[in-house]
Amino acid sequence: AVVPDLAGRHVVVSAGGTREPLDPVRFLGNRSSGKQGYALARTAAARGARVTLVEANTGLPDPAGVDIVRVGTAVQLREAVLKAAADADAVVMAAAVADFRPAEYAAGKIKKKDGEEPAPIVLVRNPDILAEIGAERPRPGQVIVGFAAETDDVLANGRAKLRRKGCDLLVVNEVGERKTFGADENEAVILGADGGETPVPHGPKEALADTIWDLVVPSLGSD
Numbered sequence: 001a002v003v004p005d006l007a008g009r010h011v012v013v014s015a016g017g018t019r020e021p022l023d024p025v026r027f028l029g030n031r032s033s034g035k036q037g038y039a040l041a042r043t044a045a046a047r048g049a050r051v052t053l054v055e056a057n058t059g060l061p062d063p064a065g066v067d068i069v070r071v072g073t074a075v076q077l078r079e080a081v082l083k084a085a086a087d088a089d090a091v092v093m094a095a096a097v098a099d100f101r102p103a104e105y106a107a108g109k110i111k112k113k114d115g116e117e118p119a120p121i122v123l124v125r126n127p128d129i130l131a132e133i134g135a136e137r138p139r140p141g142q143v144i145v146g147f148a149a150e151t152d153d154v155l156a157n158g159r160a161k162l163r164r165k166g167c168d169l170l171v172v173n174e175v176g177e178r179k180t181f182g183a184d185e186n187e188a189v190i191l192g193a194d195g196g197e198t199p200v201p202h203g204p205k206e207a208l209a210d211t212i213w214d215l216v217v218p219s220l221g222s223d
């Protein structure tokens with residue numbers, strides 16, 4: 001039987017990948033399917049939490065008993081996560097958020113013109129939602145969990161990211177064109193701001209999600 005150790009808690013989970021539009025037809029995106037974030041939402045609901053799932057472009061079926069907010073871009077994701085985080089006990093950022101977006105949006109489809117080189121795509125920075133929440137802590141006693149999707153120097157980059165983003169826990173997973181994205185399984189190391197390091201072996205994304213909640217629960221403030 002599942003222990004309802006998140007009963008009475010509100011948790012916010014982001015899932016999926018943001019899409020940053022170039023014109024009405026094209027966008028800059030990433031390979032996140034949303035499966036890891038949905039596993040976090042499902043397991044939190046099973047443990048008794050009220051769950052707000054902010055999803056970006058996943059196309060996955062709605063999990064039962066979860067409030068869903070749908071967004072497209074990083075700017076929209078920020079707005080939805082900050083709003084839900086105001087009264088949340090924990091925030092878990094599993095979404096793959098674009099660090100940059102096109103500086104300009106073309107109202108009509110960008111056309112190729114005979115004899116002309118394509119125009120370069122100029123990018124501007126997107127807000128860093130996790131760093132903002134980590135710095136501002138919208139609610140006292142809140143537990144903030146980030147992910148780090150890395151292709152190289154996975155653990156060293158993860159440790160640096162944990163410090164930079166000011167979160168309590170950072171789940172470091174290795175990604176690639178056919179690794180982790182879209183898969184039903186994952187493996188990770190969960191780093192703690194206290195120096196803790198919890199390796200999670202290859203297994204279902206639900207198992208990693210449950211280990212994350214196991215580490216969140218003891219840190220939750222008493223109301």
Ligand code: PMT
Nearest residue numbers: 032033034035036093096097128129130147148149181182
């Ligand atoms: O969706 P799946 O197919 O199941 O794949 C799961 C996953 C690989 C997408 C997931 O496990 C994962 O690693 N998610 C985080 C992806 C990511 O954006 O990593 P990052 O290292 O670029 O960002 C670090 C952290 O900062 C993340 O928590 C991210 O949500 C957050 N971030 C990043 C950029 C930004 N502008 N704002 C943010 O809040």
